Amino acid sequence: MNTMNHTLIEVKDLKKYFPITRGILSRVINWVKAVDNISFHIRSGETLGLVGESGCGKTTVSRVILRLIEPTAGDVYFEGEDVFKLRGDRLRKFRKDMQIIFQDPYSSLNPRLSVGSIIAEGIGAHKIARGKVKREIVENLLEDVGLSASFYNRYPHEFSGGQRQRIAIARALSLNPKLIICDEPVSALDVSIQAQILNLLTKLKREFQLSYLFITHDLSVVEHVSDRIATMYMGEISEIADTKEFYSNPLHPYTIALLSANPVPDPRKRRKGILLKGDLPSSIDPPPGCRFHTRCPVAEEKCRIEWPVLREIFHGHMVRCHLV
Amino acid sequence: MKNYTPDNRGPILEIKDLKVYFDTDEGLIKAVDGIDLKIMKGTTLGLVGESGCGKSITCLSILRLIPSPPGIIAGGEIIYKGRNLLKLSERDMEDIRGNEISMIFQEPMTSLNPVFTIGDQIKEAIILHQKKGYSEAQGLTVQILDKVGIPSPEIRIKNYPHQMSGGMKQRIMIAMAISCTPEILIADEPTTALDVTIQAQILDLIQSLQDELGMSILIVTHNLGVVANIATHVAIMYASKIVEYGSVEEIFENPKHPYTLGLFTSIPIIGEKKENLYVIPGNVPNPLAFPNGCKFWPRCLFATEICKVHEPPIEEIKEDHKVACHFKLWINKYVWKEKAV
Ligand SMILES: Nc1ncnc2c1ncn2[C@@H]1O[C@H](COP(=O)(O)OP(=O)(O)OP(=O)(O)O)[C@@H](O)[C@H]1O
Ligand SMILES: Nc1ncnc2c1ncn2[C@@H]1O[C@H](COP(=O)(O)OP(=O)(O)O)[C@@H](O)[C@H]1O
Ligand code: SF4
Ligand code: SF4
Ligand SMILES: [Mg+2]
Numbered sequence: 289m290n291t292m293n294h295t296l297i298e299v300k301d302l303k304k305y306f307p308i309t310r311g312i313l314s315r316v317i318n319w320v321k322a323v324d325n326i327s328f329h330i331r332s333g334e335t336l337g338l339v340g341e342s343g344c345g346k347t348t349v350s351r352v353i354l355r356l357i358e359p360t361a362g363d364v365y366f367e368g369e370d371v372f373k374l375r376g377d378r379l380r381k382f383r384k385d386m387q388i389i390f391q392d393p394y395s396s397l398n399p400r401l402s403v404g405s406i407i408a409e410g411i412g413a414h415k416i417a418r419g420k421v422k423r424e425i426v427e428n429l430l431e432d433v434g435l436s437a438s439f440y441n442r443y444p445h446e447f448s449g450g451q452r453q454r455i456a457i458a459r460a461l462s463l464n465p466k467l468i469i470c471d472e473p474v475s476a477l478d479v480s481i482q483a484q485i486l487n488l489l490t491k492l493k494r495e496f497q498l499s500y501l502f503i504t505h506d507l508s509v510v511e512h513v514s515d516r517i518a519t520m521y522m523g524e525i526s527e528i529a530d531t532k533e534f535y536s537n538p539l540h541p542y543t544i545a546l547l548s549a550n551p552v553p554d555p556r557k558r559r560k561g562i563l564l565k566g567d568l569p570s571s572i573d574p575p576p577g578c579r580f581h582t583r584c585p586v587a588e589e590k591c592r593i594e595w596p597v598l599r600e601i602f603h604g605h606m607v608r609c610h611l612v
Numbered sequence: 613m614k615n616y617t618p619d620n621r622g623p624i625l626e627i628k629d630l631k632v633y634f635d636t637d638e639g640l641i642k643a644v645d646g647i648d649l650k651i652m653k654g655t656t657l658g659l660v661g662e663s664g665c666g667k668s669i670t671c672l673s674i675l676r677l678i679p680s681p682p683g684i685i686a687g688g689e690i691i692y693k694g695r696n697l698l699k700l701s702e703r704d705m706e707d708i709r710g711n712e713i714s715m716i717f718q719e720p721m722t723s724l725n726p727v728f729t730i731g732d733q734i735k736e737a738i739i740l741h742q743k744k745g746y747s748e749a750q751g752l753t754v755q756i757l758d759k760v761g762i763p764s765p766e767i768r769i770k771n772y773p774h775q776m777s778g779g780m781k782q783r784i785m786i787a788m789a790i791s792c793t794p795e796i797l798i799a800d801e802p803t804t805a806l807d808v809t810i811q812a813q814i815l816d817l818i819q820s821l822q823d824e825l826g827m828s829i830l831i832v833t834h835n836l837g838v839v840a841n842i843a844t845h846v847a848i849m850y851a852s853k854i855v856e857y858g859s860v861e862e863i864f865e866n867p868k869h870p871y872t873l874g875l876f877t878s879i880p881i882i883g884e885k886k887e888n889l890y891v892i893p894g895n896v897p898n899p900l901a902f903p904n905g906c907k908f909w910p911r912c913l914f915a916t917e918i919c920k921v922h923e924p925p926i927e928e929i930k931e932d933h934k935v936a937c938h939f940k941l942w943i944n945k946y947v948w949k950e951k952a953v
């Protein structure tokens with residue numbers, strides 16, 4: 289990681305609460321605190337891995353920063369500009385600069401459009417090129433992602449999961465973005481295809497000087513791709529550290545529990561016992577004090593009452609826990 | 613978790629030369645094409661392979677649940693307690709299903725009926741398979757939910773599936789599968805849709821139920837970490853065939869088949885960060901047009917002319933280790949490293 293690179297995106301105290309309504313008048317009776325005071329930054333050329341259990345708010349974070357949904361509170365700065373205040377041309381440029389790749393390569397591509405039209409959609413919408421030039425760009429993109437230019441007129445259903453994910457990557461690249469959010473991009477793929485896609489993302493990052501926000505729940509994959517890693521629990525960040533530090537010196541009990549649950553492909557290193565019992569509590573009424581206390585193996589009296597803040601322990605290593 | 617001790621109590625289930633074909637409009641799909649597998653009593657066999665290689669069809673054949681048409685069991689035997697399951701009458705088979713051999717299916721979300729409470733669904737399974745009365749079944753249901761770690765089971769039995777998380781639904785599926793204390797539990801990708809934390813809980817649950825009930829387990833997965841953690845033996849499947857089989861220690865320590873070696877090198881491993889992962893060249897072959905000879909040859913770094921013509925049989929290279937490759941005695945992880953990296 290090159291620390292001289294500038295900050296590309298800065299997320300500050302971001303909140304997203306979803307209303308729960310009841311009755312014909314849709315009276316708001318409560319809120320789902322999907323994202324609750326999240327802050328992080330990503331430097332240019334850097335990959336930040338975001339890990340956490342299903343429902344902890346990872347996808348919601350990305351939808352808010354992409355401006356697909358409105359935030360409840362907080363700020364996002366992209367190259368110094370306040371993202372939520374962007375209008376007109378500047379918003380259009382921002383929409384080019386930030387792209388997303390989803391988990392499910394089956395539902396994320398429109399089945400009625402040809403591969404060429406899917407990839408060319410953004411190029412047309414942003415009036416980057418037309419006609420022959422547009423086609424040439426798309427054909428080059430197909431080759432960049434390891435597909436053949438001859439796929440241009442074929443349809444998504446003719447392709448395997450791995451190939452569809454390549455099409456989705458080509459689409460994301462088409463607007464020459466600076467940041468790509470990868471939301472579980474390899475979770476639905478077989479191991480050998482997963483390796484192809486991970487290598488492709490590494491290659492593209494180098495060639496196009498990309499930054500990634502890489503969302504996953506696979507701790508082996510996230511180590512492989514990330515420069516820094518953040519763990520998220522019930523809408524909050526519980527730990528952020530450089531990848532090396534994250535694995536050699538994990539400090540938050542949740543991080544430690546996640547690492548211990550990860551099955552290592554070596555029968556001599558079988559997991560011994562589990563540190564983490566039970567399911568995620570409801571995010572409608574999160575536990576008071578530390579949100580993790582209901583499952584934390586080392587919780588103390590204080591944890592049930594007092595809410596821990598995210599504190600910097602070493603340079604760049606932040607932890608939200610009373611005991612650290 | 614429990615350590616594997618070599619089992620000399622013999623196999624509880626033996627699959628011999630099983631062939632399952634699908635007669636489709638596009639042509640004949642050989643989903644399973646002559647496989648041999650053994651599940652030893654009280655142990656866990658992990659079946660590993662990529663999507664479409666025939667894992668689920670192998671499981672469904674054991675229970676004779678292959679959709680027919682288009683499916684046909686074209687040959688082979690499945691011997692359970694001295695009887696060939698493929699020759700049993702449908703009635704005898706019904707007694708075996710859900711009673712002696714039960715299965716957890718790949719999609720937990722779709723295998724529970726959304727319009728019945730989970731209590732009713734488990735109760736029904738108990739009444740049907742164990743011929744118990746209503747009130748006895750009610751008590752057993754609560755007991756069994758407790759056993760699979762569902763908190764306050766008396767309340768939970770009134771819940772509908774949509775009121776439960778993925779991990780809880782998977783526990784319910786396990787509860788139904790073990791309600792009859794089966795001899796064999798077949799689990800098809802039981803944790804693929806779950807978080808690592810919940811996956812760890814489910815694997816521990818399966819392991820402790822095995823310790824307690826002495827079941828034998830067939831677990832299908834494509835996660836090598838899961839296999840290493842729970843299985844005593846592993847079978848690697850590629851394009852309708854078993855290409856390698858052995859004890860989990862042996863296979864992870866001394867993999868021999870080029871496909872197994874490829875799989876092992878293509879996964880990221882914590883603490884062994886490298887710039888690029890190994891990628892097995894090419895793609896999984898189309899089941900309608902499998903290559904002649906060894907089905908792996910178009911992707912194999914060691915393929916020679918003979919591989920393109922003669923399919924290698926699976927043969928023992930030492931006790932508890934079988935490989936289907938012409939060069940099985942010569943290929944190993946050291947030879948592999950030189951060629952692949
Ligand atoms: N439109 C919505 N309305 C109400 N609640 C929502 C909405 N979208 C998300 N949520 C809730 O917000 C929380 C976070 O959801 P999110 O999709 O961000 O999780 P995630 O971390 O991406 O999970 P996964 O790993 O399963 O993708 C969950 O409790 C979810 O049910
Ligand atoms: N009902 C069916 N009709 C036709 N082909 C089928 C059917 N079910 C499975 N197959 C084919 O059989 C092969 C093996 O499938 P399966 O056992 O489900 O694979 P997996 O290893 O992913 O569990 C695949 O080529 C699949 O497409
Ligand atoms: S603050 Fe307390 S409950 Fe929360 S993670 Fe730390 S020790 Fe556990
Ligand atoms: S038989 Fe030949 S093609 Fe098949 S795995 Fe062995 S070396 Fe490779
Ligand atoms: Mg998500």
Ligand SMILES: [Mg+2]
Nearest residue numbers: 667668718800
């Ligand atoms: Mg399957």
